[in-house]
Amino acid sequence: MNGARAEPLSQVVAALDTIIIGKPQQVRLCLACLLARGHLLIEDVPGVGKTTLAHGLARVLGLSWQRVQFTSDLLPADIIGVPIFDRATQQFQFRQGPLFTQLLLADEVNRASPRTQSALLEAMEERQVSVERATLKLPEPFFVIATQNPHEQLGTFELPESQLDRFLMRVSLGYPDTQAERRLLAGREPRELLDTLPAVLDAGALLHMQNEVRDVHRAGPLLDYLQQLVAHTRARTDLKLGLSPRAGLGLMRAAPAYAYLDGRHAVLPEDVQAVLPAVATHRLQRRDAVPESGRSIAAELLRAVPVPT
Amino acid sequence: MQPGDDRRARLWLLGAFLGGIMLHLSQLPPWITLGALLCAAWCLAGIVGRVPLPGKRLRGALVAGLTIGVLAAFHTLNGLAAGTALLALMGAMKLLETRTRRDGYIVVAVALCLLLAACLGNQDLPHAPLYLVQAWLCVTALAATAHPQAAAHTRRLASLSARSLLLALPLAMAMFLLFPRLTGGFWSVGASRVSTGLSDSMSPGSISELGESSDPVFRVWFQGPPPPPQERYWRGPVLHEFDGYTWRRTPGLQYPAEQLDYTGAVYHYRVRLEPDTGPWWLALDTIRSTDAAGATITPDRQLVARHPVHDPVTYDAVSYTFTRSTDRLNHLTQLLDTALPPRRNPRSVRLAQQLRAAAPDAHAFVTRVLDLFRHGGFSYTLTPPLLDLNSVDDFLFNTRQGFCGHFASAFVTLMRAGGLPARVVTGYQGGEWNPLGGYLLVRRSDAHAWAEIWLQGQGWVRVDPTAVVAPERLRRGALDVLPDAGSASERLMYEITWLNRLHQGWDAANAWWSTRLVGYDFHAQSRLLQALGLSARSWQQLGALLTAALGLWLLAVTLSFNRLPRARPHRLARAYALLCARLGSAGFARRPDEGPVTYARSLATAPQAFGAAARQLLERYARLRFGADTPTEAELEQFERDVRGLRLARRSSRR
Numbered sequence: 034m035n036g037a038r039a040e041p042l043s044q045v046v047a048a049l050d051t052i053i054i055g056k057p058q059q060v061r062l063c064l065a066c067l068l069a070r071g072h073l074l075i076e077d078v079p080g081v082g083k084t085t086l087a088h089g090l091a092r093v094l095g096l097s098w099q100r101v102q103f104t105s106d107l108l109p110a111d112i113i114g115v116p117i118f119d120r121a122t123q124q125f126q127f128r129q130g131p132l133f134t135q136l137l138l139a140d141e142v143n144r145a146s147p148r149t150q151s152a153l154l155e156a157m158e159e160r161q162v163s164v165e166r167a168t169l170k171l172p173e174p175f176f177v178i179a180t181q182n183p184h185e186q187l188g189t190f191e192l193p194e195s196q197l198d199r200f201l202m203r204v205s206l207g208y209p210d211t212q213a214e215r216r217l218l219a220g221r222e223p224r225e226l227l228d229t230l231p232a233v234l235d236a237g238a239l240l241h242m243q244n245e246v247r248d249v250h251r252a253g254p255l256l257d258y259l260q261q262l263v264a265h266t267r268a269r270t271d272l273k274l275g276l277s278p279r280a281g282l283g284l285m286r287a288a289p290a291y292a293y294l295d296g297r298h299a300v301l302p303e304d305v306q307a308v309l310p311a312v313a314t315h316r317l318q319r320r321d322a323v324p325e326s327g328r329s330i331a332a333e334l335l336r337a338v339p340v341p342t
Numbered sequence: 343m344q345p346g347d348d349r350r351a352r353l354w355l356l357g358a359f360l361g362g363i364m365l366h367l368s369q370l371p372p373w374i375t376l377g378a379l380l381c382a383a384w385c386l387a388g389i390v391g392r393v394p395l396p397g398k399r400l401r402g403a404l405v406a407g408l409t410i411g412v413l414a415a416f417h418t419l420n421g422l423a424a425g426t427a428l429l430a431l432m433g434a435m436k437l438l439e440t441r442t443r444r445d446g447y448i449v450v451a452v453a454l455c456l457l458l459a460a461c462l463g464n465q466d467l468p469h470a471p472l473y474l475v476q477a478w479l480c481v482t483a484l485a486a487t488a489h490p491q492a493a494a495h496t497r498r499l500a501s502l503s504a505r506s507l508l509l510a511l512p513l514a515m516a517m518f519l520l521f522p523r524l525t526g527g528f529w530s531v532g533a534s535r536v537s538t539g540l541s542d543s544m545s546p547g548s549i550s551e552l553g554e555s556s557d558p559v560f561r562v563w564f565q566g567p568p569p570p571p572q573e574r575y576w577r578g579p580v581l582h583e584f585d586g587y588t589w590r591r592t593p594g595l596q597y598p599a600e601q602l603d604y605t606g607a608v609y610h611y612r613v614r615l616e617p618d619t620g621p622w623w624l625a626l627d628t629i630r631s632t633d634a635a636g637a638t639i640t641p642d643r644q645l646v647a648r649h650p651v652h653d654p655v656t657y658d659a660v661s662y663t664f665t666r667s668t669d670r671l672n673h674l675t676q677l678l679d680t681a682l683p684p685r686r687n688p689r690s691v692r693l694a695q696q697l698r699a700a701a702p703d704a705h706a707f708v709t710r711v712l713d714l715f716r717h718g719g720f721s722y723t724l725t726p727p728l729l730d731l732n733s734v735d736d737f738l739f740n741t742r743q744g745f746c747g748h749f750a751s752a753f754v755t756l757m758r759a760g761g762l763p764a765r766v767v768t769g770y771q772g773g774e775w776n777p778l779g780g781y782l783l784v785r786r787s788d789a790h791a792w793a794e795i796w797l798q799g800q801g802w803v804r805v806d807p808t809a810v811v812a813p814e815r816l817r818r819g820a821l822d823v824l825p826d827a828g829s830a831s832e833r834l835m836y837e838i839t840w841l842n843r844l845h846q847g848w849d850a851a852n853a854w855w856s857t858r859l860v861g862y863d864f865h866a867q868s869r870l871l872q873a874l875g876l877s878a879r880s881w882q883q884l885g886a887l888l889t890a891a892l893g894l895w896l897l898a899v900t901l902s903f904n905r906l907p908r909a910r911p912h913r914l915a916r917a918y919a920l921l922c923a924r925l926g927s928a929g930f931a932r933r934p935d936e937g938p939v940t941y942a943r944s945l946a947t948a949p950q951a952f953g954a955a956a957r958q959l960l961e962r963y964a965r966l967r968f969g970a971d972t973p974t975e976a977e978l979e980q981f982e983r984d985v986r987g988l989r990l991a992r993r994s995s996r997r
């Protein structure tokens with residue numbers, strides 16, 4: 034459909050596939066998330082390539098980026114910035130923190146104190162920060178890719194539901210399969226490859242694509258499907274909460290981005306199905322609180338709701 | 343929940359409770375009504391004006407005080423009256439502590455119990471709309487309590503409750519038709535009214551008291567045409583004893599029976615007696631047999647109830663208009679029915695003896711006496727002058743004004759004085775034919791008294807001296823004959839034809855209501871079930887039927903709830919359904935959660951012959967259905983044609 038436009042994107046996907054081996058679906062989801070102007074949470078055990086993926090994305094998309102390693106003593110000022118007294122002008126000057134970048138990699142976000150977390154998450158939602166009565170706009174585009182290790186419990190502050198809701202998607206990478214692992218071991222180390230990655234896009238091209246994603250057609254039956262999916266989560270009694278309208282909107286942003294990645298200009302039910310686990314999983318929890326139950330809920334959800342014809 | 347919604351729900355609760363109180367307004371002692379209304383007013387002030395509701399201690403004291411008050415007034419907490427009073431007061435108290443949704447449910451339950459109590463007390467047709475309104479109020483209050491956000495939209499609420507009631511209608515009908523009927527008088531808990539019918543004594547003036555009321559006494563449905571007006575004698579108490587002023591029958595005295603031959607026209611009919619008409623069940627003169635279980639036919643041909651019954655009664659009977667007996671009258675009856683009080687009415691006795699002496703036989707004597715009534719200057723009126731203790735003398739020789747009772751009394755006295763066995767029969771005469779309901783309506787104003795004399799070789803012969811004096815009385819009824827009979831409104835009703843028709847229609851509706859609905863008893867239930875081809879002889883079988891009906895109802899309700907409103911399928915959707923069905927028949931069914939592209943991918947294993955074509959069709963469908971451009975008519979038609987034209991190769995043929 035839109036072969037010409039999709040061309041650079043397929044190059045992006047191809048480049049990322051060389052550093053994150055055997056995870057094309059996760060790579061596409063991450064890209065879709067960024068195209069949908071959403072923030073991304075990568076959740077996984079250490080060493081599966083979370084940071085590499087984030088680096089790779091920043092590099093291939095041609096964005097300026099900053100990395101902050103979150104620790105328990107990290108303060109909001111450490112990421113937003115501080116006013117510093119300038120002797121020459123006899124005035125306070127605001128020194129921007131690492132937040133003022135196009136792509137922020139927040140490593141191990143769950144290690145920071147709730148205070149710092151909420152400062153970051155507020156900036157994510159508003160895309161601006163308030164310092165000393167002044168409101169400073171963050172650059173365009175602005176993404177946060179946060180990573181967290183779900184199994185590390187000691188000294189972490191789990192993100193509450195309200196803050197998890199700010200992330201459009203939560204993606205897990207998981208271990209590579211045998212073949213992919215073999216290729217990984219046989220090839221060069223991905224970290225080294227990062228430097229060789231070409232910058233396929235730039236900020237302007239990305240903004241343009243984001244605007245195009247907005248125009249991807251969503252047919253009536255598709256909206257029906259989406260509504261039924263959301264309604265189904267609200268009708269189920271075994272879930273703590275159903276999907277919020279924000280989650281529904283998130284689905285409605287992520288699915289067109291996924292279709293766009295596929296080179297289509299119309300959303301299909303399959304697009305919704307593809308993004309649903311990533312978009313809905315971190316927002317759904319069973320009452321009996323089985324950990325990591327979200328993924329199976331998403332599968333149940335997709336099975337339970339028939340595709341409109 | 344918005345506080346405003348909550349307030350509205352509480353207003354509905356208040357309304358439902360007040361509706362329940364209103365139903366008992368005429369029965370409850372005034373202080374109880376007043377107390378309940380005061381509590382309701384307090385509750386209203388709490389809702390509208392945010393006046394604080396009473397605290398726990400005050401409520402406890404009030405409850406104790408009111409319970410003692412009810413105990414003092416009724417001397418019991420049992421029974422319908424005391425129970426209703428207690429329920430009304432406790433419901434009112436509950437209003438004062440209604441805060442949570444659960445409290446609201448309790449108030450609705452109290453209102454419903456008040457409705458139930460009202461139904462136990464009175465089940466006639468004019469009350470039915472009130473009960474319906476109250477039921478609707480209760481359900482609305484329930485809906486408002488359960489969905490406070492709907493309480494803000496009165497129309498939504500009204501439709502919600504109306505829908506709930508409609509949904510409950512089949513259930514109510516099944517319960518009504520199939521619930522095992524109790525044969526005892528359980529439902530008449532509240533009936534404690536004074537019986538106002540015929541009595542076992544008659545003194546001058548007693549029948550005219552009945553004549554002042556036009557309340558219905560009974561209704562009769564005939565198999566075939568009704569008897570002509572002059573044959574409509576409804577036999578009640580037969581009075582044998584006379585003390586010169588009052589006619590009586592001795593309770594418990596058994597008269598020997600005479601052998602009767604039944605001749606003349608025969609009538610099969612069903613009588614429905616209004617409640618509280620006393621022990622005499624009316625039957626067309628002369629009754630031969632009846633199916634009435636609670637009553638017996640006495641030797642003097644009355645139908646008498648064995649036990650007092652406060653419910654409406656229905657029975658079938660067979661009557662003949664004419665009887666004869668060729669036996670001799672037995673000695674006891676001869677003695678009793680020729681007895682006259684000594685030294686009373688001496689002028690009448692003397693007159694009768696003279697007439698008897700002058701007459702060659704009994705027939706001539708009767709004719710002479712009737713001639714006396716006909717030509718003696720007697721007039722018929724419902725407001726005669728009072729008579730002294732020698733009532734027959736006073737009537738025959740002084741006042742000469744009276745109604746049926748006077749004539750019957752005088753006639754029987756003269757007969758007895760002349761040596762003929764005679765007795766007074768009271769009952770009703772006539773009745774109004776209701777063409778709408780097809781029944782004869784007999785009112786209290788149709789009360790009548792006539793005489794029976796024994797003629798050797800004929801048996802008991804009915805003689806109605808009133809008919810001689812006022813023949814129209816028999817043909818048209820008291821209302822027509824006498825300008826002063828009945829109240830002004832009744833006369834108005836009678837004289838204006840269309841008003842009369844309206845009245846008859848209303849009476850027919852009442853009759854239908856009380857016979858078919860209220861009077862739906864165990865026998866009616868068995869008859870209906872038999873007509874439906876179901877025979878339920880025991881309450882266990884009825885219970886099984888009822889359970890089956892309940893199950894069906896639940897199923898229907900569940901299904902109707904599960905059916906989501908669905909739009910008519912789009913044309914494209916129909917074509918797609920056809921495509922999926924065709925592919926499914928070839929062994930490639932679509933899972934409901936598969937979108938078109940996923941489905942197309944699953945066709946990878948399909949034989950090349952149609953797999954590619956099918957995939958192409960599915961992709962086209964995806965584009966037409968989810969694409970930005972609205973499909974044109976031509977595209978739709980082409981798609982439909984291609985779906986129909988798809989050549990399928992069976993999966994089995996591939997293997």
